[in-house]
Each structure stands twice: as C-alpha cells, then as structure tokens.
Amino acid sequence: MLHAEFHDPRLVTVYDAECPWSREDDFFLSVVNETPGSQVLDLGCGTGRLTLGIAAASHAVTGVDPARASLDAARAKPGAGRVVWVEGTSSGLPDTSFGVAVMTSHVAQFFVEDDEWARTLADLSRSLLPGGRLVFDTRDPLDRRWERWNPVDSGRQITLPDGAVVTAWTEVTAVRDGTVSFTHHYTFPDHYTFPDGEELLSTATLRFRSEADIRSSLHNAGFRIEHIYGGWNREPAGAGDGELLVIARA
Known part of the structure; x- marks a missing residue:
C-alpha cells in the first residue's frame, strides 16, 4: 500500500511508536514560538505529535492531513480537543488565516511533481497572513x-x-x-x-529537490526566504544533518 504507515491503522501504531518527540520537533516549535500566540497550520500533521505540542504551547493550531487513520490516532490523544483537525489537503485551506505554517517529517518531499509542489506553495501563500512564515524540512540530495x-x-x-x-x-x-x-x-x-x-x-x-530548486520554487510562489539551515542546530546548508530546513515569509 502507498504510504501505508499513514493509512493502515496497524502501521499507524508502529509509526507512532517509532517516531516520538525529538530535536526535530524542538526546532519547529522554537520557530513557531517566535510568533507568540499565533494561528498555526500544521499541513501533513499525521498523528499529531508536533500539532499537540504546538497547542500545548498556547497556540491555536489546525492540523490538516489526507490520511484518515492518522487523524483518528491524533484525535484520540490527550489534548486533542485543543486542535482543529481537518481531513484534506492544501487546496481546502482558508485564505489569509495563519501566522505560521509548518510542514514536518519531510512532507515537502511527498509532492513529487513540480506542478503539485507549486500548487501546494501557492495554497500556503494564500492561506498565510501578510508576512506569515512557512517552515518546512526536506532532505538535502547532496x-x-x-x-x-x-x-x-x-x-x-x-x-x-x-x-x-x-x-x-x-x-x-x-x-x-x-x-x-x-x-x-x-x-x-x-x-x-x-x-x-x-x-x-x-x-x-x-x-529530493536541491537548494537551488527550493529557492526558485519559493520565489515563484511569492515567498521571501529568511533562512535555509543544514541541521537541527541551525548549521548552514551543507553542514549539520543533511537537511534543508527552510524558513520563508509570504
């Protein structure tokens, strides 16, 4: 099954057990906390690990994911009542509603085709308030x-x-x-x-998009890049953990 760890309840349980809170979540939460009390979008929220952490940090958060089995697991967790859970994709996002949008666990890499990636970035740009921030991770192909x-x-x-x-x-x-x-x-x-x-x-x-491809696609979607880090301790791109950790503004 395609992406069965998100759609098959048996493997959703395995995914949750394999992926506890980590320094990756610490990174994303630290960026979100730079905008206190913000309306936050977690696109591709999965089973809600980070989503619930953001809510616990006193942000209003909406978790969006197309996988019902993952959302069912998220909704069953303590604190889930603080979150607005939506089964869907970026195409259904409301306009100018969020101060921060996050895509974690390399969700950005799931958009394989360039036109699909461009549409997703356009949807995110549309859903963010002016000056709102987009934060996501993708693996550095290098x-x-x-x-x-x-x-x-x-x-x-x-x-x-x-x-x-x-x-x-x-x-x-x-x-x-x-x-x-x-x-x-x-x-x-x-x-x-x-x-x-x-x-x-x-x-x-x-x-696996290169840093140049990421920069170009964000520019075409109207984003201004603030930082691209290479590791979870905010090392420069090409150093750190083999990541491209992107912070951009609409």
Missing part, C-alpha cells in the same frame, strides 16, 4: 540519504505499546530524475495474525 536505506543500515526494532516488537527495514527500489522509490518492510511477532501475513509493506516515492 547528502544522498537513500544510500543508507538498505537492510543493514535501516534495520530497526520498534516496541509497540503492548510490548510487542516489530522488525522493520527499508529497501530502495528505484532512483531516477531526483526521485527515490522505496518499500518499508514491517515484520510482526507470530502472535499477530493478519489476513495478509506477518509482514506488512508500505511503498513511497519522494522527491
């Missing part, structure tokens, strides 16, 4: 992160809330024209009996 997505380097064990341990690894299936296709493999313990077997798969294709 870091060639996908070369570590193999059975040895990507192998991991994930402990679920019930104590069961899921074994996971990632397999790259194609690299072409700035895109990387891959499959996540998840093997559940024997006592999990699924009609489709003990191993569940999630497929995806991500776009």
